[in-house]
Amino acid sequence: MTGMTPVAVRHDVLDLLISQHTRIRDLFSELESSTGPARREAFDRLVRLLAVHETIEEQFVHPLTRRHVHGGDDIVEDRLAEERLARQRLAALQRMGPDTAPRPV
């Protein structure tokens, strides 16, 4: 970190979503390399951020996609199906907790 306060930072919804992608990637990385309470904390932050991220996409990006992109309705429906699946998996992971050993495949 440079420790400087950013000035004149442009904030549109795409900036926000892209910077969230980066934070999500970093949180996954933190989760993999931490243990105990730090791991629990990283996990909780990740779950919260994913929920916020999906909500922003649904509220801002999906309506624009439906209106302006050729075949937008189908694209949005596919994304929604994907996100529903992700939410189910995430809920299952939340029940298991971040310290559960992976099942052998």
Place this chain on the structure above:
Amino acid sequence: MTFNPFEQQGIPLEQQLRNWRELNVVPVDPDHSDPYTKCRIIAMNGIEVEAIMFSHNFTRVCHDTEVKRKLAEIRYIEQQQQKIVNWLLPGSSSPLETTISYEQVAVDLTAWVARMEPDPYLKQAYEFGVLEDFDHLYRYANLYEMVQHRKAEKIVDGLTEVMPGRPTKFHHRHPADNVRDPYDRNTAAPLSKMHALTVMAAEQQTMNFYMNVGPQYMEPIARQLYQEIALIEEEHVTHYESLVDPGETWWERLVNHEYNEVYLYHSFMQTESDRKVKAIWELHLNMELEQLRIASELMREHDGRDPAELLPAELPEPLTFEPNKAYLRHLLDTQIDLTTLGAGYVSEAHERFEQFQEKIMGGEIPPSEFVIDAHRDHFGTDYRLETEGPHPAPELQQQASTKS
């Protein structure tokens, strides 16, 4: 430990072909692997691509069908080696993220080579070039934060500093001034020949990469910056390839290529931190030993010479990826204002340089400057990773935006 590449037994060529299962390598993890593992992968990919294109060029001027068949056999294996090596890169990394690693290769590979190069004229060529790659790393790192909202320190991990080098806008020279004088094949040290081949191959791969991934971006500034830096890679390939003696016979070139591949796989095997990647370097070393044996046989038969007379029985000290921060800071302090004139270097902007600059700039600021201005507008300052203190050149020290 002595390792004589002419006496070590390799894997017989007919046993080198891999099936689909063997080609299907597991890529490295972009977030947890050693940045220098990625550098070794990128460097070795460049070496294999050069091996392949050299072999194609040889084939195009070769009249002997038996030789062409032998080259085709080896080249197919080299293609598989290239696939294995380059497919170690993870699909989840964007081209821009890989670009940052390409520039980390260019910086720390060229700096190492410059430090180890025994010939002063060749050493100067690497010292000149590395300050330009160093600046490209800085420009792309600023683009990376703007486009992907992620800092290049996540990729280079503090091993390589990110700050201005010789400013990219000054790299655009008259093409005639990019041609250097070659070494003499009869008196040059074998290590000098390997250095020239290695850095030439790395820059050539970088040129090919940028000329192809640049248009895959939608952001205008990304498209423009790739165009600008890709044109400088053309200059760098011209610069380094002209160091190689054009009087080498085709057989000699073939043996030099194979020997260099043995040297580099052997080097990387010594220093690799990733166990699985190390196993690949070791396997490829054993394949290259056989390819060198075949090249040596061809040389004896067609050139009437024994490669052992040209190349050492013991490999040089391993080429190593390691931080070169103090060395680079010394170069920044002493060589930042150099340009080329004819086959040499000068510190003032001469007429041909200025005329070329005026034409290519067309009265506007180039993308490499615009990207920094845009970053300052967006984040308040340019992106840097100065782990060893402020920039050694006072005029290139960081300033906050004048807008606030």
